Amino acid sequence: METKQPLIYKEIAAILKEVGAIGKDKKNLQQGFMFRGIDQVMNVLHPLLAEFGVFVVPEVLETHREERTAKSGGNIIYTVHKVKYHFTAIDGSEVCATVVGEGMDSADKSSNKA
16 A cells, blocks of 8 residues: 655655755845845745745744844844744645744844844
8 A cells, every 4th residue: 555645745845846046146245245135035935835835834942032242332132043844735734844043133133033
């Protein structure tokens, strides 16, 4: 008897086949490194996730925040999130990935950056 694979694996594989590489074509002017921005990633992935019926639900598992002193003497908020992402197909099957993100900001965006 053959076991049917959950749909999520088929759909993720199809999305990966379509997406290709997302280049690092943005430049950080302060440190001079190249990066790919979240807007670039979402602009490529959103239509494919919609086409293949996959949605993503983040689940924040842990958060750590602290205030630090910046080189300029001002305050900077440092945030670390441990987030579990649930990738779910229309049949309810899912695959999850847990990641740790860090972000720093002098105002209110360190959580978003993390």
